[in-house]
Amino acid sequence: MSTSPTPSVSGPTIAAKLATFVADLTPQQIPAAVLERARHLILDSVGIAHASTHYDFAHRSLSAMTELSAGAGDTPVIGLAAKLSFRDAMLMNGILIHGLDYDDTHAAGVIHATASTFPCALGSAAQAGLDGEALLTAYVAGMEVGTRLASVAKGGFHQVGFHPTGLIGAFSCALVAGRLFGLNAQQLSMAQGITLSVASGSLEFLQDGAWTKRMHPGWAAVAGLTAATMARHGFKGPDRPYEGRFGVFNSYLGPLAKDCDLGLATAGLGEVWELAKVTVKPLPACHFTHACADAAAILRDRHSLRVADIAAVRALVPAEVVKTVCEPVATKKRPQNSYDAQFSIPYTVATALAKGRFGLAELDDAALRDEQVLALAAKVEYEVDPDSPFPTYYSGEVVVTLNDGRELRHREHINRGAAERPISNADVERKFFENMQLVTSAARAAQVRDLVLAIDRDSAAVDVQRGLAARG
Numbered sequence: 001m002s003t004s005p006t007p008s009v010s011g012p013t014i015a016a017k018l019a020t021f022v023a024d025l026t027p028q029q030i031p032a033a034v035l036e037r038a039r040h041l042i043l044d045s046v047g048i049a050h051a052s053t054h055y056d057f058a059h060r061s062l063s064a065m066t067e068l069s070a071g072a073g074d075t076p077v078i079g080l081a082a083k084l085s086f087r088d089a090m091l092m093n094g095i096l097i098h099g100l101d102y103d104d105t106h107a108a109g110v111i112h113a114t115a116s117t118f119p120c121a122l123g124s125a126a127q128a129g130l131d132g133e134a135l136l137t138a139y140v141a142g143m144e145v146g147t148r149l150a151s152v153a154k155g156g157f158h159q160v161g162f163h164p165t166g167l168i169g170a171f172s173c174a175l176v177a178g179r180l181f182g183l184n185a186q187q188l189s190m191a192q193g194i195t196l197s198v199a200s201g202s203l204e205f206l207q208d209g210a211w212t213k214r215m216h217p218g219w220a221a222v223a224g225l226t227a228a229t230m231a232r233h234g235f236k237g238p239d240r241p242y243e244g245r246f247g248v249f250n251s252y253l254g255p256l257a258k259d260c261d262l263g264l265a266t267a268g269l270g271e272v273w274e275l276a277k278v279t280v281k282p283l284p285a286c287h288f289t290h291a292c293a294d295a296a297a298i299l300r301d302r303h304s305l306r307v308a309d310i311a312a313v314r315a316l317v318p319a320e321v322v323k324t325v326c327e328p329v330a331t332k333k334r335p336q337n338s339y340d341a342q343f344s345i346p347y348t349v350a351t352a353l354a355k356g357r358f359g360l361a362e363l364d365d366a367a368l369r370d371e372q373v374l375a376l377a378a379k380v381e382y383e384v385d386p387d388s389p390f391p392t393y394y395s396g397e398v399v400v401t402l403n404d405g406r407e408l409r410h411r412e413h414i415n416r417g418a419a420e421r422p423i424s425n426a427d428v429e430r431k432f433f434e435n436m437q438l439v440t441s442a443a444r445a446a447q448v449r450d451l452v453l454a455i456d457r458d459s460a461a462v463d464v465q466r467g468l469a470a471r472g
Contacts, residue, residue, distance in 0.1 A: 005087070011289075013189070013239055013240050013242070013243065014190045014240075014242040014243055014262065014265045014266060015189045015192040015193060015239065015241055015242060016185070016397050017265075017269070018145050018149075018175060018177065018187045018188075018189075018192065018265070018266065018269075019186070019188035019189040019191075019192070020185045021141070021144070021145070021269045021270060022141045022142075022145065022175040022176075022178070022179050023151050023179065023183075023184065023185040023189055024185075024190055025137060025140070025141050025270070026137070027133055027136070027137045027456070029270060030137065030140055030247060030273075031273065033276070033324025034140065034273045034275055034276055034398040035136065035228055035456070036425065037275060037276055037278075038136060038139060038140050038275055039136070039452060039453050039455055039456075040280075040383055040425045040428045040429070040453075041104055041114050041143075041275070041278060041280070041428075042118055042139065042450075042452055042455065043135075043428060043429065043432050043449060043452045043453060044103070044104060044280055044428050044431060044432060045097045045103055045104070045114045045115065045118055045469060046079075046097075046234070046432070046448060046452055047431065047432035047433075047434075047435035047436050047445075048096070048099075048100055048102045048103055048435055049078040049093065049096035049097045049099075049436045049468075050078065050079035050096075050098055050435060050436050050438070050439050050440065050448075051102075051360070051435035051436070051439065052079070052095075052096040052097075053072050053079045053080055053096065053227075054438045054439050055099065055100070057095075057099055057211055057214060058080075058095070058096060058099060058165060061092060061095045061214075061215075062077070062080065062082055062092060065084050065088040065089075065091060065092045066082065066084065068085070068088050068447070069084040069085040069088045072085060073085040073086075073088060073089065075088075075089035075123065075126070075127075075465070076089070076465050076466050076468070076469035077089050077092050077093060077096070077469060078093050078096055078097075078468045078469065079096060079439065079468070079469070079470055080092075080469060080470050081469065081470045081471070086123060086127055087123075087222050087225060087226075089119075089123055089221055089236075090119045090120060090123045090218060090221040090225065091119075091125070091215065091218035091219060091221065091222050092218065093118075093119035093122065093218060093221075094115055094116055094119045094215070094216075094217035094218020094219070094220070094221050095214050095215055095217075095218050097114065097115040097118065097119065097217065098112060098165070098213070098214055098217045098218075099214045100284050100360065101196035101213075101281075101284060101285060101286060101339075101342045101343075101433075102281050102283075102284040102360075103115045103281065104279060104280050104281065105278070105279050105281065105287045106146075106147040106150065106151075106277060106278045106279070107277070107279060107287075107391055107392065107393065107394065107418060107419075108147070108150075108151040108154075108275065108277070108391050108392065109146070109147045109148070109149070109151040109153075109164060109165065109168070109274075109391075110150060110155055110157070110158060110164055110166045110391055111146060111165050111168060111169065112149060112165040112169075112217060113142070113143050113146040113147055113150075113165075113169065113278065114139075114143070115165060115169075115217035115218075116142075116143035116146070116165065116166075116169035116170075116172070116173050116216075116220040116221050116224075117139055117143055117169070117172060117173065117176060117221075118139055119217070119218060119221045120142065120173040120176045120177055120220075120224055120225060120385065121135050121136075121138045121139040121142060121180065122135060122220035122461065122464065122465055122468075123221070123225070123465070124138070124176065124177045124178050124180040124181060124225065125138065125461035126460075126461040126462040126464070126465040128180050128181055128182075128461075129460075129461075129462070130180060130438060130460075130461050131456075131458075131459065131460055131461060132454075132455045132456045132457065132458075132459040132460065132461055132464055133457075134178075134180060134454040134461065135455065135456070135461045135464065136455055136456040137320070137456075138176045138179050138180050139176070140275060141175065141176065141179060141244070142172040142173065142175060142176035143172070143274065143275045143278065144269065144273065144274055144275060145171070145172040145175055146168055146169055146171070146172030147274040147275070147277070147278065148264055148265050148266065148267065148269075148274060149168045149171055149172065149242070149265050150168045150262075151163040151264045151265075151274075152242075152249060152260050152261060152264045152265050153249065153253060153260055153341075154259055154260065154261065154391065155320045155390065155391045155411060156253050156256040156257075156259060156260070157252065157253065158203065158320065158321075158323065158324055159256060159260060159320065159323065159327040160252065160253055160256060160300035161202060161203045161204065162201055162202065162203065162252050162255060162389055163201035163202065163203050163213060163216050164308055165216050165217055165220070165249070165282075166171055166199070166200055166201025166217065166219055166220050167199050167200060167202060167217030167252065168199070168220075168248075168334045169201075169216070169217055169220030169221070169224075169272035170195050170198060170199035170200075170219075170220040170221075170224050170227070171192055171195050171199065171241070171248070172396055173189055173220050173221045173223065173224025174188075174191040174192055174194070174195045174223075174225075174227040174231075175192065175224070175228075176224065177191075177221075177224050177225040177228040177229070178191045178231065178232070181228060181229070181232060181308070183228060183231060183232055184231075185234055187208050187228075187231045188231070188425040189239070190231040190235075190236060190237050191224075191227045191228045191230075191231035191232075191237070191238025191288055192227070192237070192241050192242075193236075193238040193240075193241045194226075194227035194230050194231055194235060194237035194239060195223060195224060195227040195237070195241065195267050196237065196241040196247065196248055196339075197237070198223040198226060198227060198364070199220070199223060199248065199469060200219065200223070201213075201219075201220070202215075203323075203324070205339065206324060206343060207328065207331075208331070208336070208340075209335065209336050209337040209338075209339040209340035209343075210339070211237050211339065213339070221269075221297075222329055222343050224427045226362070233361045242262065242265060243262055246254065247468075249262075262384035273447070276284065276419075277419050279415075279417040279418055279419070279422070279423070280417055280422075280423035280427070280428055280431070281363050281417060281423075282416050282417055282423060282431075283348075283358050283359070283429075284341040284342065284358070284359065284360050284363065285341070285343070285358060286324065286342055286343045287324055287394050287415070287417075288317070288318075288321040288324055288325045288343075288345075288394050288397070289325050289342075289343070289344070289345055289348040289349075289396075290394065290412075290415050290416060290417070291393075291394055291396025291397075291412035291415040292315045292316075292317065292327070292345055292347060292348065292349050292396035292397070292398055292412075292414075293351070293352045293358050293396075294352070294396070294412050294415075294416055295347040295397060295398040295410040295411060295412045296313075296348075296349045296350075296352035296398045296400075297352040297353075297354045297356050297357065297358075297448075298410050298412075299353070299355050299398060299400055299408055299409075300352065300353050301356060302410070303408055305353060305400065305408075307353065307354050307372055307375075309375055310353065310376060310379065310400055310401075310402060310403070311379070311401045311402060311403045312379050312381070312400075312401040313349060313350075313353070313376070313379050313380040313381070313398065313399070313400050313401070314380075314381055314382070314383055314398070314399040314401075315346075315349050315380055315381070315382045315383070315396065315397070315398055315399075316382075316383050316384070316385040316395075316396065316397035316398075316399070316411075317345060317382055317383075317384065317385055317388075317395075318384070318385055318388035318390035318391075318394065318395060319384045319385075319388065319390075320388075320390050320391070321390070321394070322382065322384065323329050324343060325343050325344060325345045326345050326382040329342075332344040332345065332346050332347065332377075333346045333347070333374075333377045333378050333380070334362075334374055334377065334378070335347050337368070338363040338364075338368065340362055341362075342363065344377075345380065345382055346377040346378070346382075347373070347377050348372070349377075349398060349424065350373050350376035350377035350379075350380055350397035351367070351373050351377075353376060354370075354372060354373050354376055355373075365456070371410040385397060387413075389413065389414075392419075393413065393414045393415055393416065393420075394415040395411070395412065395413050395414070396411070396412050396415070397409060397410070397411035397412070398410055424449070429449065432445070432449060433449075436448070440470075444471075447467075448467070448468065451464060451467045451468070452464075452468075
């Protein structure tokens with residue numbers, strides 16, 4: 001039953017309920033399987049962060065963060081030998097984890113929760129002098145909050161141009177940082193109210209492939225830390241940042257707020273673990289493209305397709321993803337940069353049909369100029385999928401019409417990596433080593449893996465932080 005966000009007249013607010021959950025959560029309350037998956041989600045993010053250091057955006061970001069830190073930083077950065085100020089390191093780590101759009105996704109919330117939650121938990125736990133167990137517990141708490149809050153909107157944020165990873169991630173990070181710095185439940189509730197004035201994340205990057213999406217998770221971590229610190233010092237924020245008249249859902253969603261279900265924000269806290277539903281990406285592109293890309297690759301292999309034999313292609317996608325991966329049509333069919341390509345149904349489908357794969361190599365400059373792929377991408381049209389299960393799954397279907405008139409089709413109703421088609425922990429480790437090999441040795445990668453998978457066992461958070469940085 002949908003419940004439109006309206007001011008609560010009695011009982012604890014959503015912020016108060018979330019604050020109590022985060023303040024009271026103990027490691028013993030978290031199932032062993034959830035903790036194990038949490039370590040592997042962190043491992044996945046760390047591997048991606050290292051891989052990101054191979055790319056130009058990472059070094060331009062580091063130059064900016066170094067200038068902002070004014071040479072006074074002493075906080076290590078994942079995969080780099082640089083040191084930044086406490087908050088700037090959080091921002092930089094978020095950029096690295098999310099920079100390749102290869103990081104995990106919670107389907108119902110359409111949110112990349114680890115990319116903000118882990119940098120915030122790592123930096124805050126180390127700064128507070130806590131151990132790895134405290135770090136991991138706060139990370140799990142943040143994941144539970146962020147995924148639930150994002151789910152309330154039922155995919156609506158994307159429809160009005162906001163990115164829930166940055167917008168909602170700020171609220172969960174306020175709770176993560178607040179817990180690690182010892183805030184009580186009342187202060188944690190206030191921190192969420194303060195966050196309402198600093199949460200952000202625009203999808204305008206979709207128009208021209210701008211880099212701004214990469215900074216959303218790290219900025220969420222910084223915003224959350226700032227809000228928590230102000231709350232710790234007695235700064236007052238609104239009591240109802242979620243259900244209020246100008247709360248996050250009413251303010252950001254406008255008319256779509258009527259479709260929200262506020263009950264999802266706190267449903268099953270401490271009993272149902274949303275972290276277990278977080279999916280690991282098998283492809284370095286927007287999750288909305290994966291099912292179609294996989295369907296295209298399957299058609300190619302099953303029918304030994306040649307590009308020259310293809311007359312036309314139709315891709316069936318959920319209506320809710322059209323604005324993200326199908327429009328504007330011109331840049332989707334001829335991406336101007338890697339970010340355009342990662343958010344393009346025509347490019348990912350054409351690449352999979354032409355090459356049978358879609359990996360990081362398909363995002364380099366030479367691949368983006370491949371005229372055979374671009375000519376095929378020009379033939380790819382999209383249609384709204386009438387049988388879409390979005391946002392439970394990110395379905396996709398590809399229909400290929402051959403020059404001889406035959407029509408071939410394949411549907412991926414449940415995208416690879418979804419809860420019913422999970423990427424196993426062993427698969428995560430393989431992906432981690434593939435990403436790490438771009439920038440370091442197998443021996444060093446194994447050291448990092450072992451550190452992360454033992455993150456909550458007799459390790460100080462500051463030692464974890466140091467161990468993830470590149471050896472200078």
